[in-house]
Amino acid sequence: MSIPPPPGPQGPWSQGQYPQGQYPQGQYPQGPYSQGPYPQQPPPPGGAWGQPYGAYPRQPPVSGLAVAAFVLGVLCCVPALGLVLGLIALARIRKRGERGKGLAVAGSVLSSVGLALWAVTLSTGAVGDFWDGLREAARGEGTAYALEKGQCFTTPSGSLRGVTYDVERVRCQEEHDGEVFASFDLPGGAFPGDEEITRSADERCYALQDTYAMDRWALPADVDVYYLTPTSESWRTGDREITCLFGNADEQGTLTGSLRNDGTGLDPDQHTYLVGEGFLNRAMDGIPAAEAVEDDLAGYRFWAGRVSEALAQETSTLRGHGWSADAEEPVSDLVRDLEAAREEWRLASEAADADTYYEHLDKAYGLVESDATVTARKALALDTTPPVYEEDGGGGGETPGKEV
Structure with a gap:
């Protein structure tokens, strides 16, 4: 949405009006009297105040710099420039005898006030707030x-x-x-x-x-x-x-209800367990898009190797923590199962054919989803309902998403 600029000041004369001595040739302002024609009068025997016959005294022009200074002072858009132009206009008016001193003075005064206001806003941070607001609007507050x-x-x-x-x-x-x-x-x-x-x-x-x-x-x-x-x-x-x-x-x-569970409400045992389990979760997310192992044996072998590495990170995290008395034995039992699962995932990553891969995959899933995981979670007061992993791919479906 565009915002039109503020209206500029009007000129020193309304449209159709001219200062003395500057009417267009042959045109003069009409008064409230009846209009001509009138009989042409002969010129007087002498010029006015010694001037040649028919000549009128001309007034000096208005300084363009004075007008510009006044306009900038009113708009207050570039106060420094308005002040400079006003001072230059005053000097030229004195030197050249031009008119517009009042405009130059007014422009200089208004520009000085504008400069003072800018100094105040800069010192209080109001300009920064103004531009922050513009950036928020451009970014789309409410979008x-x-x-x-x-x-x-x-x-x-x-x-x-x-x-x-x-x-x-x-x-x-x-x-x-x-x-x-x-x-x-x-x-x-x-x-x-x-x-x-x-x-x-x-x-x-x-x-x-x-x-x-x-x-x-x-x-x-x-x-x-x-x-x-x-x-x-x-x-x-x-x-x-x-x-x-x-x-x-x-x-x-x-x-x-909020799904937030980022560690602020967890005790040290719960937090450490979930950090270790996170390695496995993120590796599981990398399951190939192919629906079956036969369709992408190389991709599934690579994925199995990633899962094996993630289990190594998880077991290392769990072994390195000092557990409470209630959780120490259940977590130790879980670590043994996870290490056995890690070996099955490693063998799956080296499988020469799909049948061999499936053989190790079934054993690996059985160990990962063993009762030891539920027992350890129960001892840690964590949820005991396991999520469902996609064992045979299925990553080729449409991914949820929305454009803005």
């Missing part, structure tokens, strides 16, 4: 890409798919469509295309969810990860932000 971590919102359509340009923030305790858990900016440059933006959002958002909701077992089964991404139109206005959020797996479903 989808103005959301921050921890905020919940609803959309006009009630859906987290498609395109939206505005959202309504609500308390997370109320019914809402989405809850923001992270955001990040894409690099500048030309618009990378919807496909590339979706790939970046999918890769980063799933990796960032554990920083906001550390315990995936505590997430409701109907919760999924969505994201808000720039469109080609918003990209041109400087929008580079991808917003990661939780929403209902049902497109028209809603959530109630």
Whole structure:
């Protein structure tokens, strides 16, 4: 939305009026008397005050610098320039005998006042606040890409798919469509295309969810990860932000209550356990898109190697912590199962064919999802309902997402 500039000052004379001695040739102001024609009178026998016959005394022109100083002083847009022009105009008026001294003085005074006001606003930070406000308006206060971590919102359509340009923030305790858990900016440059933006959002958002909701077992089964991404139109206005959020797996479903669980409410044992488990969760997210191992044996072998490495990080984290008396034995039993699972994942990563891969995969999942995990979680007062992992791929489905 453009904002028209403030109206400028009017000139020293209204349209159609002229100062004495500057009427257009052959035109003179008419009074309230009856109009001519009148008989032409002969010229007087001598000129006025010694001037040649028919000549009128001419007044000096108005200083253009004086007019410019007055205009700048009224607008107060460049007060320093208005003051300089006013002082120069006064000097030229004295030297050349031009008119406009009053305009030059007024412009200088108004510009001086403007300079004083600018000095006050700079010293109090008002200018910074003004520009911050402009930046917030340009960024889109009240739009989808103005959301921050921890905020919940609803959309006009009630859906987290498609395109939206505005959202309504609500308390997370109320019914809402989405809850923001992270955001990040894409690099500048030309618009990378919807496909590339979706790939970046999918890769980063799933990796960032554990920083906001550390315990995936505590997430409701109907919760999924969505994201808000720039469109080609918003990209041109400087929008580079991808917003990661939780929403209902049902497109028209809603959530109630916050899903935040980022460590502030956890004791040291719970926090350490969830940090270790996070390595495994993020490796599991990298499951290949192919529906079956036969379709991408190389991809599944690489994924199994990543899971094996993640289990090594998890067991190292769990072994290095001093557990409370109630949790020490259950966690030790879990570590033994995880180390056995790590070996099965390693063997799967080296499988020569799909049948061998499936053999080790079944044993690996059985150890990861053993009763020892539930027992350790119960001892730590964590949720004991395990999430469902996709054992046979399934990563090729449509990824939830919304453009803004």
